[in-house]
Each structure stands twice: as C-alpha cells, then as structure tokens.
Amino acid sequence: MADNLEGERDFYRQQYSELGMRLLRLQEDETRARREARRSRTTTRLIRDIYQLADSNISLEDIGQQFLQIILETLVVSRAALLQYVPAQQRFVARQTLGFPTAGQPDFVPPELPPEYYFANSNSASSALLDCLRQAAGAPYFLWAFNARAGLALLAANLVEDQHLHRPFEANDQEIIESALGVFIDISERKRAEEALQRVNEELESRVATRTAELTAANEQLQNELAERRRVEEALRQSEERFREVITSISDHIYMTEITGDGRHRNLYLSPHVEFLTGYPYDKFLADWSFWPLQVIHPDDRLAASAQARRQAGWQNSEMEYRLVRANGEVIWVRDSGRVQWDGSRPSKMVYGVVSDITERKRVEEELARTRDQALEANRLKSQLLASVSHDLRTPLNAILGYVEMLQQGVYGALALEQLHTLARIMINAEQLLIFVNNLLDQAQIEAARVAINVGPVAPADLLDTLHSTMNVLAEAKDLRLTSSIAAGVPKEIYSDRHWLGRILVNLVSNALKFTEKGGVDVYIYSPDPASWAIRVTDTGCGIPDDASAYIFDAFRQVDSSLTRAHSGSGLGLSIVKQLVDLMGGQIALTSQVGTGSAFTVTFPLNAVQEALG
Amino acid sequence: MKKSCALIIEDDFDLASIFAGALRLAEYEVEILQDGRLALERLAAIVPDVVVLDLHLPHISGKDVLHHIRADRRLADTRVMLATADPLLADSLREEADLVLIKPISFTQMRDLAARLRPRDVFSR
Numbered sequence: 001m002a003d004n005l006e007g008e009r010d011f012y013r014q015q016y017s018e019l020g021m022r023l024l025r026l027q028e029d030e031t032r033a034r035r036e037a038r039r040s041r042t043t044t045r046l047i048r049d050i051y052q053l054a055d056s057n058i059s060l061e062d063i064g065q066q067f068l069q070i071i072l073e074t075l076v077v078s079r080a081a082l083l084q085y086v087p088a089q090q091r092f093v094a095r096q097t098l099g100f101p102t103a104g105q106p107d108f109v110p111p112e113l114p115p116e117y118y119f120a121n122s123n124s125a126s127s128a129l130l131d132c133l134r135q136a137a138g139a140p141y142f143l144w145a146f147n148a149r150a151g152l153a154l155l156a157a158n159l160v161e162d163q164h165l166h167r168p169f170e171a172n173d174q175e176i177i178e179s180a181l182g183v184f185i186d187i188s189e190r191k192r193a194e195e196a197l198q199r200v201n202e203e204l205e206s207r208v209a210t211r212t213a214e215l216t217a218a219n220e221q222l223q224n225e226l227a228e229r230r231r232v233e234e235a236l237r238q239s240e241e242r243f244r245e246v247i248t249s250i251s252d253h254i255y256m257t258e259i260t261g262d263g264r265h266r267n268l269y270l271s272p273h274v275e276f277l278t279g280y281p282y283d284k285f286l287a288d289w290s291f292w293p294l295q296v297i298h299p300d301d302r303l304a305a306s307a308q309a310r311r312q313a314g315w316q317n318s319e320m321e322y323r324l325v326r327a328n329g330e331v332i333w334v335r336d337s338g339r340v341q342w343d344g345s346r347p348s349k350m351v352y353g354v355v356s357d358i359t360e361r362k363r364v365e366e367e368l369a370r371t372r373d374q375a376l377e378a379n380r381l382k383s384q385l386l387a388s389v390s391h392d393l394r395t396p397l398n399a400i401l402g403y404v405e406m407l408q409q410g411v412y413g414a415l416a417l418e419q420l421h422t423l424a425r426i427m428i429n430a431e432q433l434l435i436f437v438n439n440l441l442d443q444a445q446i447e448a449a450r451v452a453i454n455v456g457p458v459a460p461a462d463l464l465d466t467l468h469s470t471m472n473v474l475a476e477a478k479d480l481r482l483t484s485s486i487a488a489g490v491p492k493e494i495y496s497d498r499h500w501l502g503r504i505l506v507n508l509v510s511n512a513l514k515f516t517e518k519g520g521v522d523v524y525i526y527s528p529d530p531a532s533w534a535i536r537v538t539d540t541g542c543g544i545p546d547d548a549s550a551y552i553f554d555a556f557r558q559v560d561s562s563l564t565r566a567h568s569g570s571g572l573g574l575s576i577v578k579q580l581v582d583l584m585g586g587q588i589a590l591t592s593q594v595g596t597g598s599a600f601t602v603t604f605p606l607n608a609v610q611e612a613l614g
Numbered sequence: 615m616k617k618s619c620a621l622i623i624e625d626d627f628d629l630a631s632i633f634a635g636a637l638r639l640a641e642y643e644v645e646i647l648q649d650g651r652l653a654l655e656r657l658a659a660i661v662p663d664v665v666v667l668d669l670h671l672p673h674i675s676g677k678d679v680l681h682h683i684r685a686d687r688r689l690a691d692t693r694v695m696l697a698t699a700d701p702l703l704a705d706s707l708r709e710e711a712d713l714v715l716i717k718p719i720s721f722t723q724m725r726d727l728a729a730r731l732r733p734r735d736v737f738s739r
Binding site for chain 1: 626628629631632635636638639701702705716717718720721722723725726
C-alpha cells in the first residue's frame with residue numbers, strides 16, 4: 001500500500017511539475033509580450049508614417065515594399081499587407097503584401113464588405129470587421145492599422161506574441177477616430193492550459209482528498225488491526241502465562257518431546273517441576289533427552305522404559321509405571337503417560353506426556369496387597385477351622401445320639417421310666433444342638449459361596465426315612481404328630497442333591513415342630529405338574545403374619561422376639577432353606593394363617609436327565 | 615433259627631459300638647474290626663451275611679476291601695453296606711455296594727436297614 005501511495009505521489013508530482021513548466025513558459029511569453037508591447041510604441045510611430053505616406057504623393061507601390069519590410073522586421077511578424085480602400089468598388093484591395101506564399105502576386109483578397117463596416121464607427125473593433133480581417137489575413141490574430149481618411153489599412157499577421165496590445169484611440173475634432181492600433185492575441189491556449197491546470201489541480205485535489213480519505217481509512221484500519229493484534233497478543237500472553245502458572249502449580253511433570261524421522265528424541269518443553277521430582281537441575285534434561293532414561297530411571301526399569309520409547313516411536317500411546325532414582329538416592333514411583341501426535345507439517349512426531357509421582361499410591365497398593373494376602377490367609381484358616389469344627393462338633397454329637405438310642409432301645413436291658421425320660425431329654429437336646437451346629441456350618445458354607453451341589457439319584461422314600469429317624473424324637477417329645485406321604489406319580493428316584501435336600505427337609509420340619517404346640521406336622525411329596533416336583537410341610541402352629549413373610553427368610557430373623565425366647569433358635573433355618581432352594585434352582589412359597597398354621601412348599605424342576613432315567 | 619453274621623469294619627470306636635448295638639438288636643451276631651488289613655485277613659476265614667464298611671480305614675482302604683469282597687466268589691452272597699461321610703466317593707461305588715449310607719447314620723436307621731436286609735436271607739435260603 002505504501003508503494004502505491006509513493007507511486008501515486010510521484011505521478012502527481014510529475015504532472016504538477018509539467019503543468020508548472022507550462023505555466024512558467026506562458027508567463028515568460030507574457031513577459032516577452034509585455035516587452036513587445038512596449039516595443040509597439042514604435043509601431044505607433046510606424047502608423048503615423050502610414051498617415052504621412054497616404055498624404056504624400058509618393059507612389060504607394062514604390063515605398064510599400066520597403067515599408068512592409070520594416071514592419072516585418074520591427075514587429076517580428078511573418079506576414080504584412082497594405083490595403084487600400086477603393087471607393088468605386090466599395091472594397092479593399094491589397095496594394096502590397098509580404099510573407100504571403102506568392103509574393104508580389106497577392107492572393108490576399110480582402111473581404112468584400114460594405115463601407116459602413118469600415119468607416120461608420122472606424123474606431124471600434126467590431127467583431128464582424130475583425131472576423132473579416134482575420135479571415136482576410138488568414139491568421140487568427142493580427143495587428144492592424146487603419147486610416148479612414150486615406151482609405152489605407154495595414155495588416156500585420158502571425159504575430160508570435162500573445163499579448164493584447166492597444167494604443168489609445170486618437171480622436172479628431174469631429175470625434176471621428178482617425179487611427180487605431182490593436183493587437184489581438186489568441187490566449188485561448190493559455191486559457192485552456194490554465195483551465196486544464198485548474199482541472200488537473202482540482203482533480204488532483206479531489207484525488208488527493210479521496211486518497212487522503214482512503215489513506216485515513218486505511219490508516220485507521222491499520223490502527224485498528226494493530227490494536228486488535230496487540231489485544232490478541234496480550235490475550236495470548238495472558239493465556240500463556242495462565243497456562244504456565246497451571247503447569248507450574250500442578251505437581252505433575254509435563255513434557256513435550258520430538259521424535260525425528262530417524263528416531264531420535266529431543267525435549268522441546270519440560271515443566272519446571274522436573275527439578276522437584278528428580279532433584280536434578282532443569283537444564284540437564286532440556287539439553288539431553290537421554291539424561292532421563294539413562295540417569296534418572298531406576299536401573300531395573302530402564303529396559304521397560306526404553307520399550308515404551310520405542311512404542312512411542314511406533315505411534316503407540318503408552319502409559320507405564322516405573323521407578324526413578326532421585327539425585328539424593330531416594331527411589332520414587334512415577335506413572336509416565338505419553339500421547340503421540342503428528343502436527344502434519346513436519347516429518348517428526350510429538351509426544352505430549354505427563355509424569356506423576358505415584359509413590360504414595362504404590363505404598364498404599366502394596367499395603368493393600370499385603371492386607372489382602374493376610375485376609376486371604378485368614379479366610380483360608382477360617383475355612384480350615386470350620387471344616388475341622390464341623391467334624392469335631394458333629395462326630396461326638398452323633399455318637400451321643402447313637403448311644404442314647406442304644407440305651408433307649410434296650411440294647412443293655414430294660415430301663416426304668418425315669419431313665420427313659422431322662423434319655424429322651426438328652427436325645428432332644430442333642431438333636432437340637434446338632435441341628436443348630438449344622439445350620440451354623442451350612443450358613444458359613446453358603447456365605448463363603450462354597451456350597452457344592454452334587455446331583456445324583458435320590459429316592460424320596462429314603463429322604464423321608466432319614467427325616468423320621470432324626471425328627472421323630474422331637475415330635476414325640478412335644479407329643480406332636482409327624483406324618484409323611486408320597487403322592488402317586490412322583491418318580492421313585494429324583495435327580496438332585498441328597499445331602500442338601502435332607503438339610504432343607506430337616507430345617508422345614510424342625511421349624512414347624514418348634515412353632516407348633518398342638519396337632520402336628522405333615523410332610524407331603526408330590527408332583528404339581530409333569531415338569532416339577534414339590535415338598536410341602538404343613539403345621540398346625542401359631543402361623544405367620546402377612547407382613548412377616550417379607551423377611552421370614554432373612555438370616556438370624558424370627559417373627560417375634562418374645563417367640564424367639566420361647567422357642568430358642570438361631571433364626572437360621574428358613575434362611576438356609578431359602579438360599580439352598582435358590583442354589584438348587586427351586587422356589588419356595590409360604591401360605592399361612594395366624595392361629596391356624598402354616599404351609600411351606602418347595603418346588604424343584606424335574607430335569608431332563610431325571611426323566612431319561614425314568 | 616441260626617443268627618445272621620455281621621462284620622463291622624469301622625475305625626471310629628463310637629460309631630462301631632453304635633452300629634454293633636443296632637445290628638445286635640436286629641438279631642445279628644456282630645464282629646468289629648478297625649483296620650482294613652485285619653478285615654481282609656478275617657474275611658479269608660469267615661463268610662458274613664452283612665458287612666458294614668467304612669471307606670476311610672487304616673492300612674487298606676474301604677474301597678479296596680469292597681473290591682476284594684466283590685472279587686471273591688466265596689463272598690458272593692455277602693451284602694455290603696457302605697457307611698461314609700463322603701457322598702462323591704459313595705456315588706462312585708454305588709454299583710458295587712448293596713446299600714450306601716451317608717453319615718451321620720442314626721442308631722434306628724441302622725437297625726431298621728439291617729433288619730430289612732435280613733428277611734430276604736431267611737426266605738432265600
């Protein structure tokens with residue numbers, strides 16, 4: 001834009017100087033004309049000579065030639081003519097010409113005009129007369145002198161001067177102007193030049209004004225742009241400052257590494273935090289990329305770290321944890337995550353990465369792992385203990401029960417009534433203890449998710465036999481009825497887990513017996529539809545309120561704490577039944593009426609294997 | 615009527631005593647052995663009607679004793695009741711045994727089952 005401006009300025013400067021030169025020339029001409037005007041006084045004298053010439057008797061032709069010659073030289077004109085008015089013809093005739101193409105043979109024909117044009121008002125430069133003379137002289141401007149009385153006129157044409165000359169008219173007594181001298185100068189060119197100059201000036205001014213306005217606008221825009229740029233630069237600077245503050249204030253070390261086409265690494269940026277992280281001076285890292293992998297990374301982790309660098313060179317983002325050895329020998333853990341990017345303009349790639357100190361996290365993790373190992377070991381010991389407790393509690397209890405039965409059955413002879421009664425109490429308590437111990441162990445097993453379902457053929461009749469062998473004594477002790485029956489259509493053998501079915505039955509029946517004071521408990525095995533079989537345990541006990549059915553299967557819960565005291569129990573039985581039924585793919589349902597009794601129904605699918613066995 | 619003969623091979627003293635009590639009540643003459651090797655020696659000499667066999671035994675396992683009984687034609691009529699706490703092992707031997715009982719086994723259970731095994735012997739003879 002500045003170049004354009006300069007060019008334009010040059011253009012105007014040149015134009016202006018050309019016009020100036022022209023003006024100067026015109027002014028010089030004018031000055032010369034003035035000078036000539038002064039000289040024209042001489043002309044005046046010459047005109048007087050004409051008068052004298054006209055008055056004298058000397059032949060015009062004789063002196064005309066000489067006279068005109070003097071005029072040409074004195075006035076510095078190219079052509080001159082001496083005209084004489086011929087009254088008989090009422091027109092001018094050329095008496096003598098000089099400078100016209102054919103000298104001596106005048107082709108100069110003065111215009112034919114009525115005499116009044118010449119004489120009526122001979123002092124006036126009437127435009128008609130002047131036009132005629134101009135035409136007659138064949139020149140746009142000329143000098144003329146006229147003596148009306150003598151009828152002589154002098155024309156001097158092709159003056160180069162453009163100064164208008166005139167001599168005051170000389171009037172005689174009759175107020176008839178006898179002589180006049182005028183020089184008509186065509187200044188149209190000067191006018192045109194002046195006008196052109198004026199126009200050019202005006203145009204120049206207008207264009208300068210336009211350009212100035214444009215320049216002002218451009219300048220303003222430039223100023224705005226400059227201000228905008230300053231604003232953006234300031235915003236950028238502030239943003240960078242904020243960014244720097246953020247980077248400096250976070251405790252992670254941030255780096256920007258360039259990987260060149262030939263696989264070399266070069267650090268382009270490192271946050272100052274690298275000093276705090278490692279204890280080494282900042283410059284060491286910036287100057288030499290390999291200082292980090294070769295000096296700071298723990299010797300045992302260098303191999304893995306170099307593999308990471310290779311992965312990054314192969315366009316893979318990476319995240320790894322390794323140890324650093326600080327300048328003071330302290331070992332810390334860091335996590336180094338690098339993202340590989342290519343800006344598209346260079347053959348090299350960039351890695352933007354963050355290195356965080358994770359020493360504390362590692363310590364917590366190690367502690368957690370240790371705690372977890374301890375917990376696992378404790379759990380293993382608990383399971384072991386549970387297994388041995390299971391054996392150690394059940395075996396003697398079973399022996400006690402066996403011996404009591406032996407005595408009851410009279411293996412060692414008949415017993416007294418009191419002895420039998422006492423044995424029955426021992427039996428009942430031992431039986432309850434056994435159920436309780438079994439439930440505790442089952443619950444522990446369920447909680448540890450260690451329940452193994454071993455599916456095999458199970459005869460429902462055997463299940464009931466086993467049930468009676470343990471439960472009869474409890475029923476008899478409370479003087480309750482305990483019956484069982486199998487509906488027609490139930491397969492002789494069902495495919496299921498015998499052990500857990502036994503536990504389900506014992507729990508349902510012992511629970512029913514516990515809450516029943518009169519009447520009894522009935523166990524019924526049936527097949528509700530061809531695809532399933534079910535066990536229903538019905539009692540004539542106190543019943544279970546509706547709102548309790550929601551939590552009756554929760555572990556350690558009993559409906560009424562007052563009842564719990566009266567009926568003593570762990571509250572585990574039904575919970576275990578529910579969990580076992582779920583594990584075995586069955587469903588449990590409860591129907592109950594308070595004061596009348598309850599019925600628990602457990603339903604299991606009759607699976608394909610069992611059907612195949614028939 | 616000649617009493618049936620039962621051999622109890624069980625290393626747990628209490629269980630052996632209780633089983634013996636139950637079998638006696640079911641009219642068996644009972645002999646108890648607590649060791650697999652002794653059991654095999656004794657079986658070479660007698661032909662029991664019923665053997666109550668524990669699987670975890672010192673020296674020779676109950677499983678081996680069972681295989682031996684089944685391989686001996688002399689003992690073809692001997693009924694074997696397995697008594698074990700291990701249901702998986704019991705399942706694997708279900709074909710060879712006449713009855714499989716999963717511990718705990720109550721006194722009355724043993725008595726009733728032993729009594730159930732006896733009549734067939736009586737009638738089949």
